[in-house]
Amino acid sequence: xxxxxxxxxxxxxxxxxxxxxxxxxxxxxxxxxxxxxxxxxxxxxxxxxxxxxxxxxxxxxxxxxxxxxxxxxxxxxxxxxxxxxxxxxxxxxxxxxxxxxxxxxxxxxxxxxxxxxxxxxxxxxxxxxxxxxxxxxxxxxxxxxxxxxxxxxxxxxxxxxxxxxxxxxxxxxxxxxxxxxxxxxxxxxxxxxxxxxxxxxxxxxxxxxxxxxxxxxxxxxxxxxxxxxxxxxxxxxxxxxxxxxxxxxxxxxxxxxxxxxxxxxxxxxxxxxxxxxxxxxxxxxxxxxxxxxxxxxxxxxxxxxxxxxxxxxxxxxxxxxxxxxxxxxxxxxxxxxxxxxxxxxxxxxxxxxxxxxxxxxxxxxxxxxxxxxxxxxxxxxxxxxxxxxxxxxxxxxxxxxxxxxxxxxxxxxxxxxxxxxxxxxxxxxxxxxxxxxxxxxxxxxxxxxxxxxxxxxxxxxxxxxxxxxxxxxxxxxxxxxxxxxxxxxxxxxxxxxxxxxxxxxxxxxxxxxxxxxxxxxxxxxxxxxxxxxxxxxxxxxxxxxxxxxxxxxxxxxxxxxxxxxxxxxxxxxxxxxxxxxxxxxxxxxxxxxxxxxxxxxxxxxxxxxxxxxxxxxxxxxxxxxxxxxxxxxxxxxxxxxxxxxxxxxxxxxxxxxxxxxxxxxxxxxxxxxxxxxxxxxxxxxxxxxxxxxxxxxxxxxxxxxxxxxxxxxxxxxxxxxxxxxxxxxxxxxxxxxxxxxxxxxxxxxxxxxxxxxxxxxxxxxxxxxxxxxxxxxxxxxxxxxxxxxxxxxxxxxxxxxxxxxxxxxxxxxxxxxxxxxxxxxxxxxxxxxxxxxxxxxxxxxxxxxxxxxxxxxxxxxxxxxxxxxxxxxxxxxxxxxxxxxxxxxxxxxxxxxxxxxxxxxx
Numbered sequence: 001x002x003x004x005x006x007x008x009x010x011x012x013x014x015x016x017x018x019x020x021x022x023x024x025x026x027x028x029x030x031x032x033x034x035x036x037x038x039x040x041x042x043x044x045x046x047x048x049x050x051x052x053x054x055x056x057x058x059x060x061x062x063x064x065x066x067x068x069x070x071x072x073x074x075x076x077x078x079x080x081x082x083x084x085x086x087x088x089x090x091x092x093x094x095x096x097x098x099x100x101x102x103x104x105x106x107x108x109x110x111x112x113x114x115x116x117x118x119x120x121x122x123x124x125x126x127x128x129x130x131x132x133x134x135x136x137x138x139x140x141x142x143x144x145x146x147x148x149x150x151x152x153x154x155x156x157x158x159x160x161x162x163x164x165x166x167x168x169x170x171x172x173x174x175x176x177x178x179x180x181x182x183x184x185x186x187x188x189x190x191x192x193x194x195x196x197x198x199x200x201x202x203x204x205x206x207x208x209x210x211x212x213x214x215x216x217x218x219x220x221x222x223x224x225x226x227x228x229x230x231x232x233x234x235x236x237x238x239x240x241x242x243x244x245x246x247x248x249x250x251x252x253x254x255x256x257x258x259x260x261x262x263x264x265x266x267x268x269x270x271x272x273x274x275x276x277x278x279x280x281x282x283x284x285x286x287x288x289x290x291x292x293x294x295x296x297x298x299x300x301x302x303x304x305x306x307x308x309x310x311x312x313x314x315x316x317x318x319x320x321x322x323x324x325x326x327x328x329x330x331x332x333x334x335x336x337x338x339x340x341x342x343x344x345x346x347x348x349x350x351x352x353x354x355x356x357x358x359x360x361x362x363x364x365x366x367x368x369x370x371x372x373x374x375x376x377x378x379x380x381x382x383x384x385x386x387x388x389x390x391x392x393x394x395x396x397x398x399x400x401x402x403x404x405x406x407x408x409x410x411x412x413x414x415x416x417x418x419x420x421x422x423x424x425x426x427x428x429x430x431x432x433x434x435x436x437x438x439x440x441x442x443x444x445x446x447x448x449x450x451x452x453x454x455x456x457x458x459x460x461x462x463x464x465x466x467x468x469x470x471x472x473x474x475x476x477x478x479x480x481x482x483x484x485x486x487x488x489x490x491x492x493x494x495x496x497x498x499x500x501x502x503x504x505x506x507x508x509x510x511x512x513x514x515x516x517x518x519x520x521x522x523x524x525x526x527x528x529x530x531x532x533x534x535x536x537x538x539x540x541x542x543x544x545x546x547x548x549x550x551x552x553x554x555x556x557x558x559x560x561x562x563x564x565x566x567x568x569x570x571x572x573x574x575x576x577x578x579x580x581x582x583x584x585x586x587x588x589x590x591x592x593x594x595x596x597x598x599x600x601x602x603x604x605x606x607x608x609x610x611x612x613x614x615x616x617x618x619x620x621x622x623x624x625x626x627x628x629x630x631x632x633x634x635x636x637x638x639x640x641x642x643x644x645x646x647x648x649x650x651x652x653x654x655x656x657x658x659x660x661x662x663x664x665x666x667x668x669x670x671x672x673x674x675x676x677x678x679x680x681x682x683x684x685x686x687x688x689x690x691x692x693x694x695x696x697x698x699x700x701x702x703x704x705x706x707x708x709x710x711x712x713x714x715x716x717x718x719x720x721x722x723x724x725x726x727x728x729x730x731x732x733x734x735x736x737x738x739x740x741x742x743x744x745x746x747x748x749x750x751x752x753x754x755x756x757x758x759x760x761x762x763x764x765x766x767x768x769x770x771x772x773x774x775x776x777x778x779x780x781x782x783x784x785x786x787x788x789x790x791x792x793x794x795x796x797x798x799x800x801x802x803x804x805x806x807x808x809x810x811x812x813x814x815x816x817x818x819x820x821x822x823x824x825x826x827x828x829x830x831x832x833x834x835x836x837x838x839x840x841x842x843x844x845x846x847x848x849x850x851x852x853x854x855x856x857x858x859x860x861x862x863x864x865x866x867x868x869x870x871x872x873x874x875x876x877x878x879x880x881x882x883x884x885x886x887x888x889x890x891x892x893x894x895x896x897x898x899x900x901x902x903x904x905x906x
Contacts, residue, residue: 006141007216010158011195012188018158022142022213026160029126029144038140045139045155045217047224059102088874121676123154126211131396143214147205148394149439150650150675156221157199157212159183163437164208167199178206192222208439209394243776247709258720262727269730279723279737295749296705299756303701306759311684312694313668319680322662323646323698325772327566328638330631330647330661333573333580334519335409335670335686337587338549342413346518346546348509349381350491356417363397363419376421380493383421384461385542388523390418390425391432392449392474397425409670410521413547414476432472435531443627445574446477448535453527461490461525461540471531475524475539478574479510482522482539489541498541510544510576517582518546519575556588558689566768567695570621572600572631577624584622600626603633631657644772646691648683649675665691692765699770700760706776707833708755712748713777714785715826718792718895719743722822725797732811734800734818738875742865747823747858751830754850761844763835784902788832791898796822799891807883816866816877817884823862824892827855832899836906 006021013021024030030038075091121136126144136154139145145157153167159181166178182196192200199205199212201221218224259280266276300321304314314320334340347354347367354374358365367374367382376382395407397415407415415425432451440447453472461472475482483503488495510520524539562569569589573580577597584590584597598620606614618641623634631647635657638645647661650671655678658664666679667686676682683690719740726733777785799821803814830851834843845851866877880888 004216004220007156007220009188010215011186011190011198013158014185015158015160015183018213018215019160022215024142024144024213026126026144026211026213028129030140030142031128034142035127035138035140038142039138042140042217042220044137046137047219055102121152121154123151139214139217141214141217145212145214146209147199147212148209149205149207149441151205152677153199153201153203153205155201155214156216158215159197159199160211160213162208162210163439165205165210165439166207168204168206169193169200181210207441209437247776258724262720262724265724266727266730269727271727271730271733275733275737276727279727279733279740295708295752295756298753299701299704299708302757303697303704307681307694307697310690310693311668311687312690312697313682313684314680315677315682316680319663320698320701322644322680322772323695324700324702325644325769326646326663326695326698327769328568328570328643328645329562329691329695330570330572330634330645331688331691332648332650333571333575333583334549335650335667336648336683336688337555337571337583337589338551340409340549340670340686342409342519342547342549344413344417344545345548346513347382347385347543348513348546349385349543350489351379351381354382356420358416358420361412361416363416365417365420367421381490381542384490384525385523385545386418386421386423387428388474388525388542389414389476389545390423390428391434391451391472392447392476392523393425394437409549410519410547414521414545417545435471438535440477444477445481446475446536448473448475450474450531450535452531461527469529471528473526473528473535473539475535476521479507479520479522479544482524483507483541485536486524486539486541488538495540506541506544511578513544513546514576515578515582516546517579517586518548519579521545521547551583551586552687552689554687554689556586558692559588561692561696561765565695565765568621570623570634572623572626572634574626575624577622580622580624590621595622596620597622597624599624600630603630603637606633606637628654628657632660635660644769646695648691649679654678696760696765699764700758702770703760703764703835704756704758706781707758708752709777710781710785710788711755711830711833712752714788715748715792715829716744717785717789718796718826719822721789721793722796725793732804732815734796734815735822736815736819736876739815739819739877742875743823743826746861747826750854750857751827751851754848754854755830755833755845757850758844758848761835761838763838784906787902788829788895788899791895791902792822792825792829795825795891795894799887803884803887807887809881809884812876812878813880813884817880817887819875819877820862820866820880820888821891823858824888825895827858828893828896829899830855831896832903834903836903840900 006018010018019026023034122133123136123139124146125132125134125139126146127134131146139155143155144160145154147153147157147165159165160183162181162183165181167181168178179193179196181199184197186195186197198215199210200223201216202223216222216224263276263280266279267273303320307314331337341360343359344356347356352369355368356365357368367376367379369379374382376386393407393411393414395411395415397412397419418425429451432453434449435452436450438448438450451472451474453470475485483506486498489498489502490496510522513520522544523542525542526539559569571580571584571589573583577599581590581593581595581597584595585592590597596619598617600623602617602620603623603626606617609617614637617634617637623630626634628649631649631654635645635647639660639662644662646663646665647657648665648667649655649658650667654666654675658666658675658678658680663681664679665681665683666675668676668682668684669686671679671682671686681694719735722734723740796818800814800818803809803817804811809817831845834845838844865871865875867879872878
């Protein structure tokens with residue numbers, strides 16, 4: 001196709017040739033009509049979807065279980081002994097087991113696929129002359145894409161403009177170091193790694209900024225070509241699912257030994273050979289909870305849906321389990337503990353300090369000096385500082401009420417402050433076109449833009465009115481990064497030397513502003529005759545601005561919940577110590593000004609620190625002026641001491657820390673795409689309270705899985721004990737093989753699913769985190785399984801004996817009574833799964849609507865099985881009679897009553 005030929009030639013063509021071939025003006029971008037036409041021609045910008053498991057594959061997998069093999073053997077034996085009804089019934093049991101497994105698993109798989117669709121990526125484009133944020137799938141050839149450090153490249157691009165632009169192409173080319181990019185044309189047919197003027201889909205911008213035009217999308221990109229060769233990815237298996245699988249396999253061997261014992265004991269005791277073989281196999285099927293992995297997957301998927309509804313999107317299923325064991329949260333300040341809605345409230349100049357009125361995005365406000373309203377246009381240093389703040393900026397401010405602004409909140413706040421002074425970025429750029437940008441660097445903590453200022457009268461900047469070629473350099477950044485670069489400061493219209501005494505005064509002033517909880521940003525400028533000169537040399541100091549970012553209302557309560565749940569919260573911020581301390585007190589992270597706050601440099605050279613020094617660092621609640629490398633060091637330090645850490649991050653330099661942490665949490669609103677792809681969880685609202693909710697859900701999911709595992713195994717153990725005792729004694733069986741299969745295939749599944757779907761209770765965040773190495777079933781749970789099993793077995797045997805000996809019921813009627821007692825007893829037994837310490841009548845089980853639904857379904861199925869002709873014959877069930885129903889109702893509540901006494905005792 002023509003577009004593919006153009007993409008191959010783009011590296012060797014000039015920028016003008018590429019733009020002409022794509023029919024696009026880089027200053028305007030494509031029109032909506034062009035976009036729609038090209039989308040019809042080229043389709044969506046997406047890679048070929050990995051083919052998921054088809055319904056047929058899921059159905060076939062249901063028959064690969066060793067349980068099905070055991071049932072198959074039982075069916076073959078039944079037919080061999082000419083027991084046609086039993087053989088057919090076992091085949092029906094196989095079909096029921098496979099059917100229920102198929103329905104639950106396909107629902108879980110489809111739920112996971114739907115969750116993945118919630119995670120969408122966006123790109124910043126120029127269309128119809130406006131900067132817009134668009135879903136990357138909607139990109140077409142010819143789109144003009146704006147990129148900054150931390151962005152993922154959304155399609156194959158030809159670079160049009162760049163400033164210190166570098167990209168990590170290791171995933172595509174194997175090149176381990178970032179590749180510097182340029183705009184010059186290259187030779188034709190160069191290897192991929194040498195095409196320095198192209199950016200490729202799926203790679204990451206590691207530094208700088210740039211603009212590119214889309215030359216290929218979707219499967220026509222270099223990544224798309226490679227994806228055609230990729231094999232289908234294997235489904236992820238979580239650690240929890242592995243534990244359940246190991247548990248099932250161990251139970252298989254235990255059960256086989258037990259089944260042989262039961263069969264041999266019964267045969268030696270005079271029982272029918274086929275009956276005992278079928279009973280042994282039925283017990284083997286009953287005791288092995290083959291549905292556990294499926295129910296666990298459903299529980300995980302259900303929990304992930306609840307998290308997604310609360311803006312916590314999980315990238316990996318395995319992370320859900322880890323969440324429940326998290327005992328430390330390392331969080332940044334801006335946007336997570338605070339609102340991330342910056343408002344410029346103070347400006348400090350050499351001529352005095354200004355208060356700025358107006359909140360949020362409102363573009364109306366006043367500048368107050370000594371309680372008097374000042375016109376910014378009549379105050380040169382103020383006008384100069386605001387001009388620099390607006391020019392040295394990458395955000396956009398389309399109108400006063402636009403809530404979907406593009407850009408960093410700090411830069412948006414600077415544009416809003418400029419608008420209050422009548423300064424519009426677009427109008428300024430018409431007078432002062434930007435010729436170069438030195439992108440913000442997290443290490444240097446500063447940024448510069450260079451603007452052509454030929455014949456422009458700039459009375460604000462030192463009174464210079466140049467008529468020769470000149471360039472205005474606008475600089476903003478952290479005070480410690482900009483002040484040392486300044487040789488002069490602007491006072492009125494005069495540039496005066498900046499003495500060490502004055503420098504100290506500025507540092508003190510910045511500390512005072514930071515102590516008020518403000519984020520401090522400094523401004524500087526210079527006028528040069530050559531745009532290639534070092535932009536950070538001999539600058540003229542203007543002053544500092546203070547931006548307020550108030551704490552989120554929900555944070556204080558969320559931190560209290562963490563402390564109550566045994567989870568430590570550590571704040572990591574790039575702000576100054578005094579600012580961090582102020583916010584820490586406001587959100588309840590620390591008590592008062594005496595609490596310890598350390599600088600990030602304390603986290604360097606950890607191996608050189610003594611054990612006591614490392615122990616001191618482990619207890620620090622706030623670290624200020626932290627770099628991404630220091631975050632990584634802190635994670636390593638805590639992980640050495642067996643901590644399970646959740647770490648938040650938003651920048652590309654946070655990616656290593658997000659990967660290193662046990663739970664990496666990326667910011668969905670302000671996070672870079674690289675950070676999101678490196679994380680286990682994405683906060684779509686950037687709120688700290690969402691992290692706490694997700695941890696509570698992680699704990700709840702693990703508890704739910706424990707509950708239904710305990711429920712299934714305790715009931716199965718009760719069946720085994722009852723049948724084993726009667727087989728050993730040579731007495732009639734209180735429950736028959738097909739009845740066991742019926743309970744296992746139908747009656748157990750719905751309550752287990754309901755337990756897995758439960759939302760838990762508030763007590764889950766009133767306990768310390770569990771040990772991540774703790775087994776799914778601890779000694780306590782095995783003890784409870786045994787005790788519950790004994791109670792259920794004694795109940796079955798007791799009611800069976802009473803029906804035979806006291807009421808002298810026929811054997812078939814007595815078996816029906818013991819079967820229904822077991823069935824209903826196991827249904828009421830679900831209420832024994834409530835947490836210890838929860839209310840007797842109102843708890844996480846009783847308020848779970850799925851439990852009541854499961855009880856209703858199972859009760860209906862039991863009545864149908866008892867009274868439906870044909871089914872009752874196959875299951876050897878008869879009408880119990882009124883007396884029989886009386887015995888069933890009384891006896892079936894015994895496991896519940898004794899279980900509640902047992903729980904109270906423990």
